[in-house]
């Protein structure tokens with residue numbers, strides 16, 4: 003299938019129902035919201051609470067839960083030898099989520115900076131392995147945080163994919179090396195919704211709306227929990243006019259995006275195909291992420307029976323990832339001794355981005 007055909011076939015699916023990755027089916031969310039400010043909207047707010055816990059469990063029950071969870075999802079740092087063995091003779095491809103993985107979670111989304119040491123680690127990784135950032139953020143914004151031109155970037159939950167601008171073959175058109183944008187027709191709609199949400203959120207102290215180009219984030223991290231109900235109703239009042247959009251929840255954020263069959267897992271698959279690893283057993287993709295949306299990528303790896311997923315989380319969470327890391331710093335400090343350490347253990351030539359983007 004040619005690139006154009008791929009684009010055309012993905013675009014055709016715009017009107018179809020989303021499949022596969024909706025933690026909160028839109029129909030259910032809307033049903034929950036139907037009784038004006040009544041009981042059902044509470045169900046949605048409960049779901050916001052559940053996905054953004056604000057109350058800490060007792061230390062002993064947490065410790066118990068954690069030790070049983072860690073048996074099922076051991077630390078990636080402790081599993082270095084096993085990871086090495088599994089990847090032997092294969093091309094490692096790195097996929098990295100941004101918020102909560104490369105940068106710590108902070109109150110102000112515009113200040114989620116990546117540390118210099120993390121940047122150094124990612125630069126080092128990219129010298130040895132094709133490396134992609136896969137994020138809910140707008141691609142330009144995440145690029146401004148990461149500032150490494152040698153990476154692939156999949157912004158807006160994978161709906162905006164760009165190749166390394168250091169590579170002349172991606173850089174023919176004045177630096178815009180866009181490979182795939184399956185939701186491009188939604189840009190005006192997303193923009194419209196963004197402006198409406200900005201207006202609505204003016205009455206809710208602490209709420210923030212972020213335009214991620216192909217999707218919109220409504221942040222409630224700094225909103226008093228008593229106001230979550232009102233925030234949910236306001237978002238609902240906008241969303242009900244846009245049946246082609248749907249809703250997801252992340253870490254204290256509501257994410258509105260096009261109802262197309264596309265997610266971080268599909269983006270991972272697209273990048274692997276583009277790199278020439280479509281039907282290849284000699285590839286070892288590693289995906290590191292912290293959020294629900296990363297589960298689509300973990301699941302994709304499991305379905306392909308290739309590589310591994312690493313969940314960054316201090317707390318036990320339902321996940322398809324095989325391994326875990328506790329926090330972004332652990333990833334940064336750990337990389338040089340784990341994946342970065344591979345440079346001394348394998349005989350791969352640096353800077354060998356496959357020249358096979360089709």
Ligand SMILES: O=P(O)(O)OC[C@H]1O[C@H](O[C@H]2O[C@H](CO)[C@@H](O)[C@H](O)[C@H]2O)[C@H](O)[C@@H](O)[C@@H]1O
Nearest residue numbers: 100101107108109111114137138219223253255
């Ligand atoms: O896929 P990701 O790279 O993890 O992006 C998901 C969302 O991340 C950002 O929000 C999260 O991080 C913020 C900064 O630490 C934090 O304030 C917020 O509460 C988190 O949800 C980003 O701002 C969103 O647009 C992304 O969708």
